[in-house]
Amino acid sequence: MLATGLEREALTDRSAAEVRAAIRGKRWRGTTHDLARGFIHANLAVLPAGLALDFLRFCLRNPKPCPLLDVTDTGDPEARQCAPGSDLRTDLSRYCIYRDGRLSGEAEDLLGVWRPDHVGFVMGCSLSFDAALEAEGIPARSFRRGARIPVFTSNIQCVPAGPFRGPLVVSLKPIPKRWVDAVIAVTEQYPLAHGGPVHVGDPAEIGVDPRRAEWTTACEIGPDEVPVFWACGVTPQAVAMAAGIPEMFTHAVGHMFLTDLTLADIRR
Amino acid sequence: MLATGLEREALTDRSAAEVRAAIRGKRWRGTTHDLARGFIHANLAVLPAGLALDFLRFCLRNPKPCPLLDVTDTGDPEARQCAPGSDLRTDLSRYCIYRDGRLSGEAEDLLGVWRPDHVGFVMGCSLSFDAALEAEGIPARSFRRGARIPVFTSNIQCVPAGPFRGPLVVSLKPIPKRWVDAVIAVTEQYPLAHGGPVHVGDPAEIGVDPRRAEWTTACEIGPDEVPVFWACGVTPQAVAMAAGIPEMFTHAVGHMFLTDLTLADIRR
Numbered sequence: 001m002l003a004t005g006l007e008r009e010a011l012t013d014r015s016a017a018e019v020r021a022a023i024r025g026k027r028w029r030g031t032t033h034d035l036a037r038g039f040i041h042a043n044l045a046v047l048p049a050g051l052a053l054d055f056l057r058f059c060l061r062n063p064k065p066c067p068l069l070d071v072t073d074t075g076d077p078e079a080r081q082c083a084p085g086s087d088l089r090t091d092l093s094r095y096c097i098y099r100d101g102r103l104s105g106e107a108e109d110l111l112g113v114w115r116p117d118h119v120g121f122v123m124g125c126s127l128s129f130d131a132a133l134e135a136e137g138i139p140a141r142s143f144r145r146g147a148r149i150p151v152f153t154s155n156i157q158c159v160p161a162g163p164f165r166g167p168l169v170v171s172l173k174p175i176p177k178r179w180v181d182a183v184i185a186v187t188e189q190y191p192l193a194h195g196g197p198v199h200v201g202d203p204a205e206i207g208v209d210p211r212r213a214e215w216t217t218a219c220e221i222g223p224d225e226v227p228v229f230w231a232c233g234v235t236p237q238a239v240a241m242a243a244g245i246p247e248m249f250t251h252a253v254g255h256m257f258l259t260d261l262t263l264a265d266i267r268r
Numbered sequence: 269m270l271a272t273g274l275e276r277e278a279l280t281d282r283s284a285a286e287v288r289a290a291i292r293g294k295r296w297r298g299t300t301h302d303l304a305r306g307f308i309h310a311n312l313a314v315l316p317a318g319l320a321l322d323f324l325r326f327c328l329r330n331p332k333p334c335p336l337l338d339v340t341d342t343g344d345p346e347a348r349q350c351a352p353g354s355d356l357r358t359d360l361s362r363y364c365i366y367r368d369g370r371l372s373g374e375a376e377d378l379l380g381v382w383r384p385d386h387v388g389f390v391m392g393c394s395l396s397f398d399a400a401l402e403a404e405g406i407p408a409r410s411f412r413r414g415a416r417i418p419v420f421t422s423n424i425q426c427v428p429a430g431p432f433r434g435p436l437v438v439s440l441k442p443i444p445k446r447w448v449d450a451v452i453a454v455t456e457q458y459p460l461a462h463g464g465p466v467h468v469g470d471p472a473e474i475g476v477d478p479r480r481a482e483w484t485t486a487c488e489i490g491p492d493e494v495p496v497f498w499a500c501g502v503t504p505q506a507v508a509m510a511a512g513i514p515e516m517f518t519h520a521v522g523h524m525f526l527t528d529l530t531l532a533d534i535r536r
Binding site: 049052053056057060061068071073074081119159161162268 | 325329
């Protein structure tokens with residue numbers, strides 16, 4: 001029951017429910033990469049009910065950056081559709097607290113700040129991406145350039161909803177030319193993990209300069225590679241921050257919410 | 269410009285936008301079947317903003333009966349995503365007005381009752397069904413038994429959201445055995461038109477007796493036929509009526525909203 005009592009390896013082949021229980025019991029405080037292998041990891045956003053209808057519209061109008069897996073009842077911290085028995089206040093290992101459009105701090109749980117008017121939004125993320133590609137025989141791990149995926153703000157505008165408006169944030173993966181078609185075909189099968197790319201080819205066409213680090217890291221494109229861009233789950237956070245909304249809680253980078261869904265569940 | 273100035277044939281090969289304009293100009297007051305061929309016809313529900321978040325949750329949790337094509341901004345009568353330039357108050361040829369969970373009347377338009385707190389929900393309907401099947405070489409028109417599709421209340425419970433809860437309403441099509449697999453495969457390609465069936469085979473298993481007329485008409489199953497059931501767009505109306513919600517406007521039966529979307533747009 002010690003915080004140090006578990007190694008990452010011990011949680012790799014556990015179910016999402018078991019990992020959520022370990023996090024809730026404070027037996028795991030680390031990031032969630034490679035945990036509960038085979039289960040869908042997700043982005044979390046918690047907003048007051050007064051903003052929930054517009055945020056929901058924003059997600060529906062921009063399904064590539066904001067693929068909805070679950071929306072809780074107002075005040076209910078359980079993600080009943082994608083993770084029955086879960087508690088969004090305690091089942092993530094680290095949270096970000098945004099106030100008035102700015103990051104005001106991080107938190108170990110949301111027990112002290114969760115109110116009866118809060119609504120939780122669970123959205124798919126691209127961490128399921130590599131597993132889906134590898135399952136189809138595409139050597140996705142070999143495409144990785146470093147620990148952090150390059151993320152940029154594009155000049156593509158999201159469809160607005162109420163106070164939520166702004167540019168699409170995109171992730172970039174340089175893909176060897178011979179694999180591009182196959183990678184596109186596989187990712188299109190997973191709209192709830194951002195789906196197919198939003199742009200293939202010249203980064204300047206969507207206002208991106210990959211040689212300049214922006215959200216995470218810069219990225220060199222090799223001579224035999226094609227730059228491929230996907231909608232990124234950072235978008236709703238960026239849009240909510242730009243709107244200066246009074247309050248929002250999210251997962252911290254790398255500390256995702258583990259759902260009971262598998263790749264097979266979200267394959268279309 | 270007369271109400272009688274147009275024949276159905278004259279509108280069959282017009283675009284959805286042209287038919288909406290004819291209806292808005294009171295040049296067409298009839299039902300919409302066979303109009304704007306190739307465009308997606310849709311169900312409409314208009315609710316006060318105070319109920320919109322729960323209704324939206326209901327739709328997201330029950331996508332087969334409630335496949336969302338568009339949700340308007342609060343007070344905005346334009347369905348900007350699926351029919352730019354449209355006006356949900358005037359672009360349908362007949363509406364139903366529900367008050368306190370009961371049908372209180374019909375209306376030619378919603379101009380006198382639309383308020384700044386109203387939200388419009390546009391949902392796919394199965395009228396696109398036959399066109400999709402025929403496009404795949406399946407003789408769907410020959411399966412029809414009469415003018416009205418048999419509709420029944422099943423014993424399958426919808427996933428509730430706030431005041432919205434109740435059984436799934438289903439449509440029944442008896443399909444010749446040799447076509448069943450193909451029909452299922454095609455309809456699964458169109459989740460925004462209710463998608464694949466919710467039940468195939470013995471009607472009693474989902475609490476339905478097809479020999480007894482319920483919502484529309486009874487239905488005999490021939491010896492060489494299989495009863496196949498799809499989620500029906502009547503479900504959200506039935507659930508809203510059962511919840512006794514104070515106010516809701518919908519399309520009248522057969523008087524659908526014509527979107528600019530085509531089958532190709534909603535094929536997954």
